[in-house]
Amino acid sequence: MQLEIEITTQPIAPRREPPEETRGRIGARAEFAGLVRAEESGRPIAALEYEAYQPMAERVIQQIVEDINRRHPCEWVRVIHRVGVISVGEAAIVVEAGARHRAEAFALLTEFTDRLKQDVPIWKRRTLNRDELRNPPTP
Amino acid sequence: MRVLFFAHLKDVTGCAEIGVELGPPADADELWRKLADRFPALARLRGSIRLARNCEYVGPDARFADADEVALIPPVSGG
Numbered sequence: 694m695q696l697e698i699e700i701t702t703q704p705i706a707p708r709r710e711p712p713e714e715t716r717g718r719i720g721a722r723a724e725f726a727g728l729v730r731a732e733e734s735g736r737p738i739a740a741l742e743y744e745a746y747q748p749m750a751e752r753v754i755q756q757i758v759e760d761i762n763r764r765h766p767c768e769w770v771r772v773i774h775r776v777g778v779i780s781v782g783e784a785a786i787v788v789e790a791g792a793r794h795r796a797e798a799f800a801l802l803t804e805f806t807d808r809l810k811q812d813v814p815i816w817k818r819r820t821l822n823r824d825e826l827r828n829p830p831t832p
Numbered sequence: 833m834r835v836l837f838f839a840h841l842k843d844v845t846g847c848a849e850i851g852v853e854l855g856p857p858a859d860a861d862e863l864w865r866k867l868a869d870r871f872p873a874l875a876r877l878r879g880s881i882r883l884a885r886n887c888e889y890v891g892p893d894a895r896f897a898d899a900d901e902v903a904l905i906p907p908v909s910g911g
Contacts, residue, residue: 727911743910746838746903749887750910774910786911806911814884814903815910816839 694762695769698754700747700815702777705784711769711791718768719791723798725806727786729779733817739826743776743785746814750774757808758801765800767792772805774815780826833896835867836903841881845871858896867904874904881906 695712705726711719729741754772762770769791779785788805792798809815836849850870854862860883868875883890884903896902 744839745910746836746884746887746905749884749903752887809911810908812889812908813910814838814905814908816906817909818839 694758694767696755696758697769697771697773698751699771699773700745700750701773701775703775705773705775705787708789709771711789715768715791718793720793721795721798722789722791723795723802724790725786725788725802726784727806728784729781731781733820736820737822738781738820739823740778740780740821741785742778742818742821743774744816744818745774745776747776749814753813754809757805757812761801761804761808765792765797765804767797767801770801774813776815778821778826833898833900833902835863836901838903839906839909841874841877841904841906844873844877852902853898854896860890860892860894863896863902877906 758770767790771789774786788802790798790801833852834849835852837845842848852866882905884905885900
C-alpha cells in the first residue's frame with residue numbers, strides 16, 4: 694500500500710491521481726471529505742480553527758491506516774488534514790482510498806474516520822463568527 | 833523534559849510547553865504531582881487527559897526520562 698499523509702495550513706488541493714505504479718491495480722476509488730458546517734453546538738459560525746500535534750498526528754494516522762490495511766487491503770491511501778482557520782464549506786479533511794474492489798476502500802474510509810476521531814491528536818480549537826473571521830483574534 | 837499542552841489545556845496553563853524535572857520514580861503520578869503544584873486547575877482534568885511520550889500514547893505505568901517530550905492529550909476532535 695502506498696500511503697500519503699499531509700497536515701497543512703493550506704486549502705486542500707483538488708483530487709490527485711493515484712501514483713502511476715498503482716495504475717491497473719486499483720479497481721475502486723473512494724473519497725471522504727469532511728467539511729466545516731455553518732453551525733457548531735447549535736450556534737451559527739463562519740469558521741473553525743483546528744490545531745494539531747503534527748508529528749504525533751502523522752505517526753498515529755500511519756499506524757491506524759496500516760492496521761486497517763491488514764484487514765482491508767488497499768493499494769493507495771491519501772490522508773490530508775488541514776489546520777488553522779477553515780471557513781464554512783471548506784474541507785478540514787480528505788481521505789482517499791484506492792483498492793482492488795470497493796468493499797476494501799469503503800471499509801478503510803469508514804473505520805479510519807471513526808478512529809481518527811478517537812486517537813489522532815487534532816483538535817477543533819475554537820469557532821469564529823463572521824467578525825472574528827475578518828479580524829481573527831490572537832491565539 | 834519538555835511537557836507540551838494542546839487545545840484548551842493551553843488556556844488552562846497559559847502556555848504551550850514547560851520544562852519539568854522529575855524525581856524518582858519518574859512516572860505518571862510524579863509528573864501529575866508536579867503539574868498539579870504548578871497548575872491546580874489542570875489536575876482536575878486528569879481523568880480526560882492521555883499522556884504521550886515521544887509521540888506515542890503511554891499507559892499509567894510509563895516511566896519518563898529527561899530527554900523525553902511528553903504531551904498531554906485532551907480528547908481529540910479532528911475530522
